[in-house]
Amino acid sequence: MRSTYKIRLQRSRRFNFSGTAISAVVVDDVVGHEEMDKHPFFMKSVPENGELSPLAEGLAKLKYDPDENTPLELANNYKEDGNFNFKHKNYRLAVLGYTEGIKVRCDDAEVNASLYNNRAAAHWFLRNYRSALQDSEKALTFDPSHTKARIRAAKSAFEGKKYDKCIEHCEKYLEKNTDKGVTELLNKAKKSKMLKERDERKKNRTEMKMNEQKDELIKTIIERGIKISKCDDEDDIDLSKLEPTLPGAHDAIVHLENGVLMWPILLLYPEYQLTDFVKGCPENAPLIKQLEQLFPAPWDEENKYKCSTINIYFEGYDKMPHIVDPNKNLGHILVSKYFELRGGTAAFFVLPRGSRVERNYIESYI
Template sequence: MSDTVESSKKASMTDEERLALCQKLDKELDEFIDSLEKKGYDDGWPEDRWEEEMDKHPFFMKTVPENGELSPLAEGLAKLKYDPEENTPLELANNYKEDGNFNFKHKNYRLAVLGYTEGIKVRCDNAEVNASLYNNRAAAHWFLKNYRSALYDSEKALTFDPGHNKARIRAAKAAFEGKKYDTCIEHCQKFLENNTDKEVSELLNKAKRSKMLKERDERKKNRTEIKKNEEKDELIKTIIQRGIKISKCDDEDDIDLSKLEPTLPGAHDAIVYLENDILMWPILLLYPEYQLTDFIRGCPENAPLIKQLEQLFPAPWDEENKYKCSTINVYFEGYDKMPHIVDPNKNLGEILVSRYFELKGGTAAFFILPRGSRVERNYIESHI
């Protein structure tokens, strides 16, 4: 029984067998690379299954397929390159780095990132290899335009090898692309302490100019924000001084611009504003008989409401000519849910502080009805 068990165990590979297999794999890999150069790459891995496909790839396969079968090439690679029992941490890190380099050369940058990442996960104690893994992964991120990751990896490489010039330069470039100009300047200056390089010197000057422009734009933006805030404060202060009741505001401290924004579709930018200390209000005129409306974006508080109506009548939809300034009544619905008649000869500002008036959605709304008409009677009765 024990003899059967012993004979079923797979014998360990000798050094000669291992060398022969390595030579065979190198030859097959060279032939594979040569074939790639002769034909275009038109069979890429789909985005939604790249991890699944990668696990089938001999370079990245870590588990045996469900059918338990592996090609000699895949089995040899898995054994030689990925088995912790067959490789030291340093060997594993180098193997993953080689996989990353292979994909990098063939512009498979995402796969290269995965290869370098696996090498980093090994956590070998060789500073040079770790610096190379992070630097190479930074290069792959750079070509993918992942500038933040490229900067992180470049700086990580520098923690293992402060004199790694390629990592230093890439850190500077990635910082510039990420608009981190102080970081870019710092890396450029550090590099130029011991090196002379025209490209890095130009990048340093470019970063300094960009930093100045960025700071100028930020100052300008801050001034604009300060001015806008001052204008908002002045607007709210003026509304409070006028004594206008705002819907959903419990007191003066509860008033803000969000409660003054018009809620009508397409009218969000027609918020009340100050012009020469005059409040300019959006107003909505409703015609229940025809289910139509007119929207006026900026009606001055010191102008009679009748002036706005005179610009609208005669209306093109009023075929019976019932809507005239002399033959209509104007109402608003107060916070008591009742209709209140308005004298259109009064200034808008006077109407806004009428008893029971409440400004809703930052817009003054008025109902226009033919005087003495059935439509007017129905409107009034509907609120009783």
Template sequence: MSEAKEDAKKPMTEEERLQLCEKLDKELDDFINSLERKRYTEGWPEDRWEEEMDKHPFFMKSVPEGDEMSPLAEGLAKLKYDPEENTPLELATSYKEDGNFNFKHKNYRLAILGYTEGIKAKCDDAEMNASLYNNRAACNWFLKNYRTALFDSERALSFNPKHIKARLRAAKSAFEIAKYDTCIAHCQILYEEQPDNKEVVDLLNMARKRQKIQLRDQRKKDRDDKNKNEQREGVIKAIVQRGIKISKCDGKLDIDLGKLEPTLPGAQDAIVHIEDGILKWPVLFLYPEYQMTDFIRACPENVPLLYQLEQVFPAPWDKNDKYSCNSINVYFEGHDKMPHIIDPSKNLGELLVAKYFELKAGTPSFFVFPRGSTVEARFLESYL
């Protein structure tokens, strides 16, 4: 009886193993090639994922009655997957059968589980490992997990560098995630083996075209980044040279453009910049009497503030014509938390270096009132 058991557990010969691997691979390849080329829409629906999980042997709570069982379910019933009763190669083969079964039924996520368990068996057969990784890559390809498909395909190639299907899938996956250099490298190897393969030639040509565009765009981005960095450095250098005080900065070494970005909604792109050596600032005028504001996107530092006010007056909300350049007072709130009246005929640059002026949120802000008005008196009293 023990002799019969020994015979039953006799390991497969090399010839038998190769025949089995070829048979499993051929069955899966034939099935893949027979698939209709269309967009994948057969994944687990969100409203049925528990039902799908219950069909899998790893998660099912009871054996289904009357339904066809996958090889994995039948194998579990027969202790087919017991590591103490099977060699790593036999386990890998069984899990591969289960993966192939689920793949043919378009249960790609379940197939991935099968192939993954086969990989975990850690058999020392290179061809089996290459096949498991290649098949798992096929599942990820159909699920549009192109980055993972590339990883699995290249893992398959590490076990069998001659695996044509794994290399082609690696090339196609690399193309989908814009890794054109990787795609080209795989295509060139394929081209050496199959110079007449139209799919490989077309993919290689497309990847080379896309790579040229990608390199051109990267060069443009690098130039733009360089110009932006030079612009930032120029702005910071100019601010330091002029001695403009920045709120929440502990000195000139602590100044960066992040602290100069306007906080007003929609004004983030109006950050201070430099043109021909002239700083251009976003400026905010506030009219507390009407709770209105005017936002000037780029006020040159060498232009009187009065010129900007002339552009906004008469204001459409000023029904009584109280606001004009000849009838207003303009203030800023200093770092001493007190209001300071200014002369709007001075250049903006002069006002920014006034004794108590401190730049907040990257935007010079000024309060505007009708001269001698009640609202101006209340504003001043609020600081007492």
């Protein structure tokens, strides 16, 4: 059996439905719980299908009709809608409600201050600290004595790492009020500001040192006379042209150690389609020294690759192969005629001397 109860309202009261507040008329009837929930005066939420009855929809339109309400009434209606959603922790919907109220642009400073302050509170719970700060400060333009807006502005500024703003709002609040929490926030902001400034000075010193090292590196490369691929002006080298393009080799860019250029080099073995990558080969060391550390190679089962039985080539910017004397320092090879540094890495082809593989390599350029 359906339970029923009788309700008699002796005066006009306000009820929420579909996230809004409306004025209810006097009701004197006996209805069931289900009927009560469906009545537009007593609805607590929007129906699951998202549709409102014609009566509920009409009442909602009437409530927000600019022809039926003054700007002040509209602003208050939207504020009530925002408050309802805020109370139920629907902060995004609350922001929308307060925003509509702000758009009305009523001429009541108190209502406008409340709308901005309430929207700031919704933004705070959404962790939109920058928006919370902006709205709190806007509320203060309508009511400079709004303590909640002042405190929230200070807290939002602190969370957004705007410590000067936080200090400013805390000090203004404490001019006329005593609050242990605000005093603690002020001290935290001052300490955080000091640490932030220290970190920024450290960062600036590090960046300055890095820029000095980059300038010295580029200056040294220019003095050496090394030709860089895709660098039209030899006296104005772009450091990005020196970054290795090989996967996983970005940290192997050329660098200076005690005035010596340390170059990444790539050794290619076409016969086996294998490579060796050396991160930092000193410019004042013979290329043969690098090969001595790599041979004998584990993949060279026939023992064909020895320092005494190989030839080394580079492909010049004339698109032809050029043989290299491995007993020369790397720095001398890098300034050889036709040599061009590509992808920030010096690349050399290693082939068994007099082999079919070497002949095929040379013939591929003819």
